[in-house]
Amino acid sequence: MTVTSTVARNVLVGLSLPPHTPHAISVSLPTWRDNVDYEEGEKRVTDSMQNGYPRFFIHLSIKKLACIFEQKYGLKGEKCMLFATQRVAEQCRSFMQDRSVTTRLLSLLICPEDKTHGRIIERDGRAEADCTSTATANIHIVLFSPDAFPIAKQFWQHTGMGISSRFADYCLSMLPEEVTQTGSPSPPPTTPRFPGKAFNKHYSVKSQTNTLSRPASPFRDTPIARKANEVETLDPDHSVYLEERYGRNLPITFAASAKRALRRRVAGVLIRDTKYDCQGEPCAGEKDLVVGPSSRGVADVSEHDVYLYPTGMATIWNAHHIISAVRPSAKSVCFGFPYTDTLKILEKWGPGCHFFGRGIDSEIDDLEVILEAEAARHPGTPPILALFTEFPSNPLLRSANLPRLRALADKYDFLIVVDETIGNFVNVEVLPYADIVVSSLSKIFSGNANAMGGSKLRHTPSLVLNPGRRHYAALKAHMNANFEDFYFDQDAIYMERNSRDFRRRIRIIDVNTETVCDFLRSRSVAGGAPAESTVIKEVFYPKYITRENYDHCRIKTPDAGGFGGLFSLTFTSGAASEAFFNTLSCFKGPSLGTNFTLASPYTILAHYTELDWAAQYGVEAGLVRVSVGMEDTEALLRLFEVALKAAEETRN
Structure with a gap:
């Protein structure tokens, strides 16, 4: 297959990703300029927005x-x-x-x-x-x-x-x-601009025909691939038909069974999962299905320790809210540079937080100084409420030293909340070190980018509670008394169907990502390439970044334990960043963990109003983040070779 580098082959700006998906959770922003103009509120882009990431864009x-x-x-x-x-x-x-x-x-x-x-x-x-x-x-x-x-x-x-x-x-x-018919969307309210840079999220939309250009598609033979290569206009009935067929929808009467299946899947208690229906109902959700001890590293975890929420960020907000309800008030700790809203939650709810933005081992020394000082100032009271960390982090793919943090938590009596969205529980086992594990199920667990969802367990993705920790009883009692299931039934049904083969998909994506990253790192300054002959500075990927910490939690079995599907690149110049991104012939937009490769100028989208602040922690303005999909490996390599050549040409 011949792969061209023309950006015109991407989905038009403002349309859904995946294409033809009414409830998609990503949107096409195919060029660097599109992303900047989106952040600046340029009408060319904002008037074209038919969709967007759900928490930033109101559908x-x-x-x-x-x-x-x-x-x-x-x-x-x-x-x-x-x-x-x-x-x-x-x-x-x-x-x-x-x-x-x-x-x-x-x-x-x-x-x-x-x-x-x-x-x-x-x-x-x-x-x-x-x-x-x-x-x-x-x-x-x-x-x-x-x-x-x-x-x-x-x-x-x-x-x-x-x-x-x-x-x-x-x-x-x-x-x-x-x-x-009289309730058409009203114009969005005027939002004030912040000093220095534009307010960076917009809700402006404009009705238009859902037409797309043909994307360069090295996909394996999948429904997404076949539909992405068609040019057509969809009426509402056709859109619903496509989503129901390729989303493999179930009747709404199976919602309770679907949620039960999701909780079991997340808890790791299924003896055998399957992608087939049992008389039309999710097999994993059968009431009398035999389950066993959890495979998540804490045997006592059950489906009853897993709580489903409508989004991954809702699990983080609720984890903080629940801990605040059962523990003495104190600041929290955000360890490592997180996805932007995690830090905002810890800053805006409660007494605030201590931020350790690099998430490296030397910062644990700094944390210990604070813990000792607070413990001396207020004896008998935990010095902090909880520590929140991602494993690995987004977008720098750094992994915290969880054993050392766990030792501090036990000594000073605070809780640890781990977001394992990026690592995912096929690759890493973080449950033994956390009190609560949260995850965004809308990422690789779903893969299709057409359903929101999150979960927590006191040790897993979603909100899961770990029965092995000292505060489990208090957390469980609070959840029993206060938990509300407001995860919409139809979203749960899509999520359950999407996730049935998530282990198989993750294995393919792990191999693809490692192959691409090995190629790119061999052409980077960090990988030993001569500075005068390359434009890539660093490839941020768990295989190369804080590897020892990642390996400590990596599952080492023949069918699991890869390095995940996400990586980030930094470049020697802004021109090289833009050339690489603009030339890369894959879908471009927010989100990650999709079955198709998805790229974004992450810092521009997430931190446009605070670029200098983000740069202090190594999150450069020119950083490009890539979520690798299930495309043919060799075809993927050709895409990145073409993009890298275009970036290298900017040196001339």
């Missing part, structure tokens, strides 16, 4: 539903945010009130007695008696003045607890057509 369906409620219930042009439970809505209201914003909270019941008589009922205690339908939707609305929208957006973005686009579609489907 058209959610905007439409919000517009209906704003028109019906808003006073003096009020805007609103939508949530699935009253508790989350109250948490949003509290966040805004703490910042001196006046809000109103309204709880509604959507009751579709039939398509022409669907009703919205205010929850005043009589709603259930007034509604005879079994297919209803509860929705909770926080209303506020338009100029407070940026503050509401902070809660939406940082916590990841807003409604999903599928939930919005479900609500819209139960409303009469005369209501939904």
